Amino acid sequence: MSAPRPSRFARAGAAPGIRVSFEFFPPKTAEMEQTLWEAIARLAPLEPNFVSVTYGAAGSTRERTHATVKRILAETMLTPAAHLTCVAATRAEVDAVIRAYAQAGVRHIVALRGDPPGGIDERYAPHPGGYRNAADLAAGIKRIADIEISVAAYPEKHPDSPSVAADIDMLKAKVDAGATRAITQFFFENDLYFRYLDRVRGRGIGIPIVPGILPVQNFKQARNFAMRAGASVPAWLAERFDGLDDDPATRKLIAAAVAAEQVLDLVDHGVTDFHFYTMNRADLVYAICHLLGVRPGKGQTPHPEERVEQQRT
Numbered sequence: 001m002s003a004p005r006p007s008r009f010a011r012a013g014a015a016p017g018i019r020v021s022f023e024f025f026p027p028k029t030a031e032m033e034q035t036l037w038e039a040i041a042r043l044a045p046l047e048p049n050f051v052s053v054t055y056g057a058a059g060s061t062r063e064r065t066h067a068t069v070k071r072i073l074a075e076t077m078l079t080p081a082a083h084l085t086c087v088a089a090t091r092a093e094v095d096a097v098i099r100a101y102a103q104a105g106v107r108h109i110v111a112l113r114g115d116p117p118g119g120i121d122e123r124y125a126p127h128p129g130g131y132r133n134a135a136d137l138a139a140g141i142k143r144i145a146d147i148e149i150s151v152a153a154y155p156e157k158h159p160d161s162p163s164v165a166a167d168i169d170m171l172k173a174k175v176d177a178g179a180t181r182a183i184t185q186f187f188f189e190n191d192l193y194f195r196y197l198d199r200v201r202g203r204g205i206g207i208p209i210v211p212g213i214l215p216v217q218n219f220k221q222a223r224n225f226a227m228r229a230g231a232s233v234p235a236w237l238a239e240r241f242d243g244l245d246d247d248p249a250t251r252k253l254i255a256a257a258v259a260a261e262q263v264l265d266l267v268d269h270g271v272t273d274f275h276f277y278t279m280n281r282a283d284l285v286y287a288i289c290h291l292l293g294v295r296p297g298k299g300q301t302p303h304p305e306e307r308v309e310q311q312r313t
């Protein structure tokens with residue numbers, strides 16, 4: 001008889017175990033603000049490791065990101081992580097944002113380079129008086145305050161990168177500059193993540209490489225994101241959503257099934273930390289967390305292998 005699937009035992013219990021984090025974007029309108037806060041209220045009882053708030057392209061949401069992070073600090077028990085990019089800004093401008101976060105009590109920054117202001121088709125050029133890239137930014141943050149730093153990682157390599165090896169060298173530079181966690185760009189084929197992880201470990205990088213999971217609420221939108229991010233969209237995924245453009249209810253069920261399949265397979269291969277791109281919507285992410293054994297007010301779930309051991313003894 002084959003060994004039981006560890007994910008079958010991913011149930012609520014005591015730490016240490018499966019840890020989740022949630023990513024939100026800062027709202028533009030009062031209506032979007034309400035949607036965001038409904039999502040936060042629904043997901044907060046799952047006691048995520050942290051919740052992150054993105055920084056709009058070229059710093060366009062600087063104030064809104066800051067306001068959202070401050071409200072999370074003021075009104076919830078959650079630990080916020082503020083995304084920060086260095087594109088199109090001087091060091092002094094970026095340093096002022098870092099200092100403001102440190103003063104507000106933010107203890108975690110997701111340090112990013114950002115995309116060129118003209119979009120991904122434009123060649124990236126650092127601001128003449130700015131940080132050169134995410135590694136340079138991470139070093140700058142560490143010079144200013146003792147803040148935890150997460151950075152981005154790309155299982156299918158960053159589109160600007162000439163090779164996976166060069167891309168992983170960049171990740172190494174970010175770790176050497178002080179990053180203690182990498183969050184991946186989303187991917188749909190877990191093998192891409194595992195192959196990448198092997199290469200990252202082979203390069204001597206030991207920090208957690210947390211898979212970024214995008215539950216596909218809207219296939220066309222996800223395909224557009226993927227195109228811009230250099231992530232591949234497998235034919236089987238398109239096939240699953242085929243014919244459902246006018247059927248949101250079925251689309252949602254399919255989305256939950258696809259994401260469930262992906263995270264449970266990751267659990268079965270020993271993954272314990274997950275970062276969810278929530279798109280400011282709680283329902284799919286909540287359901288997937290439930291499947292992972294993450295329950296309101298119960299803290300984190302034990303590691304699946306511990307559960308298997310518990311079942312055996």
Ligand SMILES: Cc1cc2nc3c(=O)[nH]c(=O)nc-3n(C[C@H](O)[C@H](O)[C@H](O)COP(=O)(O)OP(=O)(O)OC[C@H]3O[C@@H](n4cnc5c(N)ncnc54)[C@H](O)[C@@H]3O)c2cc1C
Pocket residue numbers: 053054055056057058059083084085110111112113114115116132133134135151152153158160161162166167168170171183184185186212
């Ligand atoms: C988890 C996650 C969160 C994100 N959040 C945001 C956000 O909030 N706001 C936003 O605008 N964008 C965000 N992005 C997108 C990100 O800003 C873009 O992917 C950007 O193009 C690269 O940022 P980076 O921090 O990965 O850059 P870096 O790690 O600095 O560089 C990316 C790649 O460019 C190449 N490169 C950079 N510098 C050099 C160099 N000196 N020499 C050679 N090659 C170099 C390398 O191949 C490197 O892998 C996010 C991405 C991820 C995965």
